[in-house]
Amino acid sequence: MTDVLQFLFMGIQRGCIYAMVAIGFNMIYNSTGIINFAQGEFVVLGGLMMVTLTMAMQWSMISAFLAAVAFVTVVGILMERLTINPIRNPTVLRLIIITIAVSILLKGAAMVFWGKGSHYMRHFTEAPPIEIYGATILPQTLWIIGILCLVVAGYVLFFNYTITGKCMRACSINRDAARLAGINDRKMVMLSFALSAGIGAIAGIIITPVIQMDYTRGALLGLKGFGAAVIGGLGNSMGAVAAGLLLGIIEAMSGGYISSHYMDAIALVIMLGVLFLRPGGLFGSSEVIRLKEF
Amino acid sequence: MPIKDYIGIAIFLAIILVIPFGMENDYYLGVMVFAAINCLTCVGLCLLMGYAGQISIGHGAFVAIGAYTSGLLTAKFGWSPWAAMGAGAMLVTAVAFVVGVPTLRLKGHYLAMATLGFASIIHTVTVAATHLTGGPAGVLNIPRISLFGFNLDTDLKFYYFSWMAVILGLYVAFNLIHSRVGRGLRSIHGSEDAAAAAGVNTTAYKIQIFVISAVYASISGSLYAYYVNYIDPDPFGVMHSVLLVTMVAVGGLHYVWGAIIGAILLTLLPELLSFASDYLKNIGIQYQPDYDFLVYGAILLSIMLFLPDGLFAGFAGGFRYLRRLAARGLKWKTEKKAAACE
Numbered sequence: 001m002t003d004v005l006q007f008l009f010m011g012i013q014r015g016c017i018y019a020m021v022a023i024g025f026n027m028i029y030n031s032t033g034i035i036n037f038a039q040g041e042f043v044v045l046g047g048l049m050m051v052t053l054t055m056a057m058q059w060s061m062i063s064a065f066l067a068a069v070a071f072v073t074v075v076g077i078l079m080e081r082l083t084i085n086p087i088r089n090p091t092v093l094r095l096i097i098i099t100i101a102v103s104i105l106l107k108g109a110a111m112v113f114w115g116k117g118s119h120y121m122r123h124f125t126e127a128p129p130i131e132i133y134g135a136t137i138l139p140q141t142l143w144i145i146g147i148l149c150l151v152v153a154g155y156v157l158f159f160n161y162t163i164t165g166k167c168m169r170a171c172s173i174n175r176d177a178a179r180l181a182g183i184n185d186r187k188m189v190m191l192s193f194a195l196s197a198g199i200g201a202i203a204g205i206i207i208t209p210v211i212q213m214d215y216t217r218g219a220l221l222g223l224k225g226f227g228a229a230v231i232g233g234l235g236n237s238m239g240a241v242a243a244g245l246l247l248g249i250i251e252a253m254s255g256g257y258i259s260s261h262y263m264d265a266i267a268l269v270i271m272l273g274v275l276f277l278r279p280g281g282l283f284g285s286s287e288v289i290r291l292k293e294f
Numbered sequence: 295m296p297i298k299d300y301i302g303i304a305i306f307l308a309i310i311l312v313i314p315f316g317m318e319n320d321y322y323l324g325v326m327v328f329a330a331i332n333c334l335t336c337v338g339l340c341l342l343m344g345y346a347g348q349i350s351i352g353h354g355a356f357v358a359i360g361a362y363t364s365g366l367l368t369a370k371f372g373w374s375p376w377a378a379m380g381a382g383a384m385l386v387t388a389v390a391f392v393v394g395v396p397t398l399r400l401k402g403h404y405l406a407m408a409t410l411g412f413a414s415i416i417h418t419v420t421v422a423a424t425h426l427t428g429g430p431a432g433v434l435n436i437p438r439i440s441l442f443g444f445n446l447d448t449d450l451k452f453y454y455f456s457w458m459a460v461i462l463g464l465y466v467a468f469n470l471i472h473s474r475v476g477r478g479l480r481s482i483h484g485s486e487d488a489a490a491a492a493g494v495n496t497t498a499y500k501i502q503i504f505v506i507s508a509v510y511a512s513i514s515g516s517l518y519a520y521y522v523n524y525i526d527p528d529p530f531g532v533m534h535s536v537l538l539v540t541m542v543a544v545g546g547l548h549y550v551w552g553a554i555i556g557a558i559l560l561t562l563l564p565e566l567l568s569f570a571s572d573y574l575k576n577i578g579i580q581y582q583p584d585y586d587f588l589v590y591g592a593i594l595l596s597i598m599l600f601l602p603d604g605l606f607a608g609f610a611g612g613f614r615y616l617r618r619l620a621a622r623g624l625k626w627k628t629e630k631k632a633a634a635c636e
């Protein structure tokens with residue numbers, strides 16, 4: 001029982017991160033149809049920037065948090081302005097390679113600025129771990145869960161109750177029609193990159209105290225976040241949150257009970273299984289899926 | 295296979311034969327062997343990406359399977375290197391088929407992510423299955439391969455051997471491109487629906503070319519194992535798969551020669567950069583090998599933004615432009631002469 005609970009906490013902690021990375025994928029996918037291969041690098045940049053601001057420059061947690069998110073958001077905007085926006089009529093292959101190039105560039109930059117080692121960061125609050133039925137839960141995990149809830153709440157409010165959010169939704173449903181209705185669709189694409197980078201940064205910031213960030217982590221975090229997005233149905237952010245949590249819990253359980261060495265592979269095997277059998281995701285309706293191309 | 299390609303291969307062969315005479319030490323020969331190994335994988339990948347239009351960010355996994363099968367069978371079970379290479383190719387054929395059938399039903403981004411996931415799974419297995427692959431410690435004491443009784447024990451011999459393998463690979467690739475299959479593949483690249491409507495069995499063609507390109511990767515993996523005599527999971531990570539894609543893209547997706555140029559250029563890039571760093575030091579800029587990755591990303595990004603068809607297409611375009619310019623200049627000159635005569 002203690003073990004199950006312990007693995008559950010671990011799984012939820014990882015799952016929250018996958019969920020947030022998946023939301024980031026979905027935002028850009030909805031506005032452009034692009035899968036951003038640099039999504040994982042946003043997470044890494046957010047985490048590493050936070051480490052510098054809090055540990056080396058001794059900023060307070062809140063100001064460092066805001067500054068790190070702002071920094072990565074600017075990186076996301078620059079990425080869209082410099083590499084996605086200028087290209088007219090791109091092929092899918094070219095877009096994929098461009099986002100891969102950006103991810104290599106960001107990874108290289110992270111290595112140059114932060115070095116190859118992994119970086120320690122102190123937890124948000126200096127409280128002792130909480131014991132529940134013999135299993136311990138870190139206060140940082142509670143922060144992670146809380147911040148995920150805030151992000152999801154913000155997401156729902158933004159897309160349902162603000163005019164900008166509604167414009168973005170209109171663009172994702174039908175870009176041409178949205179443009180005819182007077183929505184500046186190119187600005188919406190930029191905004192989606194900004195938001196997606198920002199959410200990636202938040203994910204990186206909250207997970208860094210637990211995993212110790214280094215520059216190589218982006219690829220795997222991105223891939224598993226994509227797995228969560230696929231399992232939830234690409235484009236469906238609430239599905240992504242559920243799928244992210246599910247993926248995290250399955251991963252932690254299998255790591256605990258089957259083999260910790262194969263833990264990374266298990267999440268990816270599930271992702272491939274869903275891609276092969278139900279590429280529309282577990283939560284999408286099958287009628288809608290039949291109309292889509294994968 | 296048109297005469298143009300024979301001429302291309304002949305020129306290429308001549309360059310390959312001459313290069314070692316200009317080299318002073320074996321280190322650069324070794325680098326050129328790695329270039330050959332990457333070239334072979336990239337020629338196969340180019341058939342898949344450039345001709346059939348299907349992206350794979352998972353070919354590093356096939357290289358790994360080829361290398362590990364060869365390494366394990368020769369070092370632990372005493373097989374002959376050639377038989378082990380064949381076994382590796384056969385295993386990769388089977389794996390590529392099993393993976394390819396469901397994967398190639400996906401398109402574009404989904405296909406890219408699925409192949410990337412596959413590469414990551416294989417890498418995890420090479421690290422985790424310690425009883426089979428030796429885990430992070432790897433496989434030691436892999437023998438060198440011999441050809442017709444000659445043991446390929448020096449870098450020079452292996453240099454010629456590996457580049458001959460590349461030329462053989464090119465020959466097969468060109469023949470494939472100019473066959474019925476090749477035309478079918480290009481039609482898939484243009485439009486899969488139109489190709490299917492015209493009677494091309496798109497599914498079968500895509501799986502075939504996926505398997506063929508995986509076998510190219512497997513053989514270059516075997517060559518790697520026989521050259522380095524030692525394998526560990528490190529060089530076959532997800533990043534290797536990504537680098538292979540970038541090599542093909544930098545050279546030019548739609549040309550086999552582009553894949554060759556891209557593979558050679560990017561394999562030599564660290565060496566070129568270390569030359570450049572000596573030069574930069576003289577003008578007061580400290581360049582460190584750590585920056586290589588950054589330069590790599592910058593090169594790839596700028597080529598994709600400004601020369602989306604790759605360097606080879608860029609060269610070809612530049613050459614055509616110059617020729618047109620020259621023709622115009624000539625015409626202008628003769629007109630002036632004619633005017634002067636009058």
